[in-house]
Amino acid sequence: MLNFRDEKLAQKIVQKIKEYSESLRFCHVCGTHEYTITRYGLRSLLPENIEVIAGPGCPVCITPAREIDEAIWLAEHGITVATFGDVVRVPGSSSSLAEAKAKGADVRVVYSPSDAVELAKKPRDVVFFATGFETTAPATASIILNCPPENFGVLVSHRLIPPAMEFMVGVGEHRFDGFIAPGHVSTIIGLGPYQLFAEAYRTPVVVAGFEPLDVLMAIVMLINQIKEKNPRVENEYTRSVTFEGNVKAQEAISKVFEVTGGYWRGIGRLANSALKLRSEFSEYDARLKYNIKLGEIRELDPNCSCHLVIIGRLAPQQCRLFGSACTPQTPRGPCMVSMEGTCHIAYLVR
Numbered sequence: 568m569l570n571f572r573d574e575k576l577a578q579k580i581v582q583k584i585k586e587y588s589e590s591l592r593f594c595h596v597c598g599t600h601e602y603t604i605t606r607y608g609l610r611s612l613l614p615e616n617i618e619v620i621a622g623p624g625c626p627v628c629i630t631p632a633r634e635i636d637e638a639i640w641l642a643e644h645g646i647t648v649a650t651f652g653d654v655v656r657v658p659g660s661s662s663s664l665a666e667a668k669a670k671g672a673d674v675r676v677v678y679s680p681s682d683a684v685e686l687a688k689k690p691r692d693v694v695f696f697a698t699g700f701e702t703t704a705p706a707t708a709s710i711i712l713n714c715p716p717e718n719f720g721v722l723v724s725h726r727l728i729p730p731a732m733e734f735m736v737g738v739g740e741h742r743f744d745g746f747i748a749p750g751h752v753s754t755i756i757g758l759g760p761y762q763l764f765a766e767a768y769r770t771p772v773v774v775a776g777f778e779p780l781d782v783l784m785a786i787v788m789l790i791n792q793i794k795e796k797n798p799r800v801e802n803e804y805t806r807s808v809t810f811e812g813n814v815k816a817q818e819a820i821s822k823v824f825e826v827t828g829g830y831w832r833g834i835g836r837l838a839n840s841a842l843k844l845r846s847e848f849s850e851y852d853a854r855l856k857y858n859i860k861l862g863e864i865r866e867l868d869p870n871c872s873c874h875l876v877i878i879g880r881l882a883p884q885q886c887r888l889f890g891s892a893c894t895p896q897t898p899r900g901p902c903m904v905s906m907e908g909t910c911h912i913a914y915l916v917r
């Protein structure tokens with residue numbers, strides 16, 4: 568409690584949550600929410616009847632092995648591959664970009680796609696491996712709109728959050744009573760795309776920020792919607808998220824990308840859940856520029872349970888490799904690599 572910005576307010580909110588006695592299961596789809604919930608021990612503050620499950624909210628964890636293999640193939644064939652730090656260590660089918668780099672491939676960690684464009688000022692082919700959700704897609708779109716040089720390409724691996732939430736709604740007997748929606752994705756997409764959950768699925772949604780008080784407040788707001796039997800989309804994170812979102816970023820995304828089906832590691836293919844470059848930008852599409860050839864694809868180590876962790880069916884500690892064969896230094900699955908991965912977070916606070 569001492570870690571809360573306002574300890575008294577936190578106690579009041581927890582008390583409010585404890586007044587509700589029926590069993591409820593909420594789902595969030597955000598690695599940063601999982602970090603806040605685990606780091607601040609929020610689950611231990613909740614009564615037993617209120618559960619908060621981590622869904623597929625870590626972009627690195629759900630990036631398919633096939634697409635990591637594509638990036639490795641490029642790096643192993645003389646192309647400079649630039650990407651975000653976490654992605655470099657994620658296992659593909661049989662190795663990672665970090666292993667390719669150790670063997671001499673040119674793999675660079677960048678903080679933004681424009682750093683990757685800078686690399687292309689030298690006479691060599693550079694490909695930016697563009698991963699992440701709606702939060703990172705606008706930056707990728709913006710570099711494409713700024714006419715990067717001919718020797719620059721993008722390996723697009725962006726995914727969209729609302730289709731993953733729709734998948735979670737339909738995960739069999741695993742019904743959720745409400746969603747805590749991700750604050751940073753919502754700064755881009757606004758509240759509109761979540762209406763579907765309230766209207767078609769009668770499932771409440773609250774967009775939340777990332778401080779412990781934000782998450783606790785979101786839980787109270789979800790409970791209130793359930794008590795009122797009035798599922799709707801509410802915004803707890805008003806200091807950053809507006810109803811319409813970032814319209815300029817949305818325009819940049821739709822100018823550059825079209826929506827298509829995409830594979831999610833641990834889940835499978837989800838309709839309308841990925842972005843691909845529009846045909847007018849095909850000159851930058853690394854999949855068209857290079858004749859990438861892949862070997863056998865292995866999405867997960869057979870002993871890794873990330874497919875269950877990613878959909879909240881298994882806690883990391885229930886995986887028999889957790890903390891022994893699988894640690895952040897020796898990750899056996901993607902959920903142990905990224906700072907946003909559920910296993911990595913659980914390991915840090917074990």
Ligand code: SF4
Binds near residue numbers: 888
């Ligand atoms: Fe996979 Fe490691 Fe997590 Fe187990 S602990 S599910 S092996 S990432």
